[in-house]
Amino acid sequence: xxxxxxxxxxxxxxxxxxxxxxxxxxxxxxxxxxxxxxxxxxxxxxxxxxxxxxxxxxxxxxxxxxxxxxxxxxxxxxxxxxxxxxxxxxxxxxxxxxxxxxxxxxxxxxxxxxxxxxxxxxxxxxxxxxxxxxxxxxxxxxxxxxxxxxxxxxxxxxxxxxxxxxxxxxxxxxxxxxxxxxxxxxxxxxxxxxxxxxxxxxxxxxxxxxxxxxxxxxxxxxxxxxxxxxxxxxxxxxxxxxxxxxxxxxxxxxxxxxxxxxxxxxxxxxxxxxxxxxxxxxxxxxxxxxxxxxxxxxxxxxxxxxxxxxxxxxxxxxxxxxxxxxxxxxxxxxxxxxxxxxxxx
Numbered sequence: 513x514x515x516x517x518x519x520x521x522x523x524x525x526x527x528x529x530x531x532x533x534x535x536x537x538x539x540x541x542x543x544x545x546x547x548x549x550x551x552x553x554x555x556x557x558x559x560x561x562x563x564x565x566x567x568x569x570x571x572x573x574x575x576x577x578x579x580x581x582x583x584x585x586x587x588x589x590x591x592x593x594x595x596x597x598x599x600x601x602x603x604x605x606x607x608x609x610x611x612x613x614x615x616x617x618x619x620x621x622x623x624x625x626x627x628x629x630x631x632x633x634x635x636x637x638x639x640x641x642x643x644x645x646x647x648x649x650x651x652x653x654x655x656x657x658x659x660x661x662x663x664x665x666x667x668x669x670x671x672x673x674x675x676x677x678x679x680x681x682x683x684x685x686x687x688x689x690x691x692x693x694x695x696x697x698x699x700x701x702x703x704x705x706x707x708x709x710x711x712x713x714x715x716x717x718x719x720x721x722x723x724x725x726x727x728x729x730x731x732x733x734x735x736x737x738x739x740x741x742x743x744x745x746x747x748x749x750x751x752x753x754x755x756x757x758x759x760x761x762x763x764x765x766x767x768x769x770x771x772x773x774x775x776x777x778x779x780x781x782x783x784x785x786x787x788x789x790x791x792x793x794x795x796x797x798x799x800x801x802x803x804x805x806x807x808x809x810x811x812x813x814x815x816x817x818x819x820x821x822x823x824x825x826x827x828x829x830x831x832x833x834x835x836x837x838x839x840x841x842x843x844x845x846x847x848x849x850x851x852x853x854x855x856x857x
Contacts, residue, residue, distance in 0.1 A: 520630040525637040528672035530804060537627035538667040539620040542650075543610045548664070551616070553627050559650075559663065566649035566659040571705040573648040574603035577803045578765075580625045580641040580668075580856060582632050583844030588625060588856040591842045593618045595765045600645060603701040608658040609647055617645065618854065624666045625856050633670050635843060642671040642804070674741070674804035675723055681811035681826060682723045682800075684739065686789070687713050688817045691730035692737065692760075699737075699760030706762075710740045724800065726813060728789065729758060735786045742802035743767040744810075746787070746795035747830050754795075757784040767801050770834050772849065777837060778830070789815070798824045799831045807835035 534557050541551040566572040576596045581589055597617035604611045621643055625632065633639035645666045649659030675682060690713045693699030693706055710725075717725045726744065729735045737756050738744055743764035745755035753774045755767060774780040792798075798810040809826040840846030841853070 523631075523633075523670065525633045525639050525670070526672075528633070528637075528639050528670055530642075530671045530674045531669075533631075533669040535628045535631050535668055537624060538665060539624050541612075541616070541620070541664045543662040543664070544660075548610075548612075548616065551620075553623055557667070559665075561648075561650050562652035564652035564654055566651070566653050566657075570649075570656055571703065572607055572609060572659060573646070573704045574600060574607055574609065574702055575647070575704060576600050576643075576645040576702060578621070578643050578645075579671075579803060579842070580621075580632055580643065581842050581844065582635045582640075584635050585844070586635070587844070588629065588632050589842075589844060590618075590621060590625070590854040590856060592765055592769065592852050593621055593854055594851075596645070599702060599763065599765070600647065603703060604647065606698060606701045607703060609649065610662055612645075612647060612664050620664075620666050621645070622854075622856050624668050628668050629857070631668070631670050638839075639670055639672050641668050643668045671804075673806075673808075674802075675800075675808050682808060683721065683812045683814065684724045684726050684800075684810050685717050685720065685722045686813065686815045686817065687717075687725040687727050687740075688733065688815075689713075690727075692727040692740070693730060695729075695731045695760060697760065699758075700762060702762060707741070714740045722814070724810075729760065729786075734789055736789060736792065737761055739800045739805075742800040742805040742808070744798065744800050745770070745831075746799070746824075747797035748794055749796045751830075752781045752783055753830075754783045754785065754787065756787050758786065764802050766803055766806065766838070769852070770801060770807065770838060773837050774834060776849075778834065780830070792822045795822075796825050797829050797831045798822075807831055807838065 578596045597614040601611040632641045647664045650663045651659040651661030800808045811826045813822045841848040
């Protein structure tokens with residue numbers, strides 16, 4: 513937790529993990545009587561909720577994740593924040609919550625970044641300022657129905673890599689016993705409940721020495737869908753980029769950015785289609801991708817149920833080239849496609 517007697521000079525920027533740190537400022541807004549009110553920054557890091565809040569009892573809660581980047585020249589920029597706003601709006605619609613307008617969302621993100629400017633990591637560290645927008649039903653309701661009051665908040669913290677950076681060969685395991693989401697459920701939105709149900713599975717995987725899990729589709733258990741905290745894609749042995757296609761997968765902004773870059777800048781054939789479990793050996797590379805994971809190469813996937821182990825290339829890969837292109841855009845070193853970058857300062 514951030515000690516307010518300290519300042520950003522006390523932070524070891526090059527050795528940041530992905531941990532909560534209490535920065536000085538965050539944004540708050542309340543939805544009451546049909547409109548967003550009390551919008552602005554606050555130093556209060558704790559929330560006061562009714563014990564009957566729908567967010568606590570019925571999971572009426574959604575969130576986002578995005579980052580602010582320091583460029584070589586010292587300016588600060590955001591990567592496609594309007595896409596995060598749109599995805600949060602889809603989450604709100606699915607969970608019967610009021611939508612946060614795009615302009616309000618982006619403005620709030622900018623306010624939080626500028627207020628905590630000293631904590632945006634220096635360019636040369638490769639670290640970033642992670643922002644967590646959250647919307648939650650806070651009005652007291654006993655029945656299963658939408659809240660009458662909602663809180664929208666954004667807090668931030670400097671972060672490094674999500675997966676253990678000191679371990680080169682990332683190992684994942686197939687989750688046969690647990691499903692991430694139900695068919696026609698909430699897998700396509702960023703609802704907190706999607707992740708709460710995965711914590712036990714991920715912790716059990718960690719106990720066995722794995723860095724993460726790969727979930728299968730919950731209807732047939734025959735197709736790979738996504739990792740517990742990221743989308744996935746593979747590079748086939750024929751040089752095609754293939755990523756799972758399913759209505760239960762969260763539409764990753766990072767992944768769809770990578771798909772566009774793969775097509776337009778690397779002339780790769782990009783395919784979105786179901787990936788059968790028994791075709792994992794058709795890939796030369798496999799990666800997890802997302803705001804937190806960026807592009808994380810997976811060196812090994814174990815299928816303990818069928819006693820199989822798949823091994824993938826992790827050095828001098830197309831995935832690494834895509835990652836470098838993406839990071840170059842995000843940190844301002846490479847020209848971005850139109851409307852991908854929003855300047856904060």
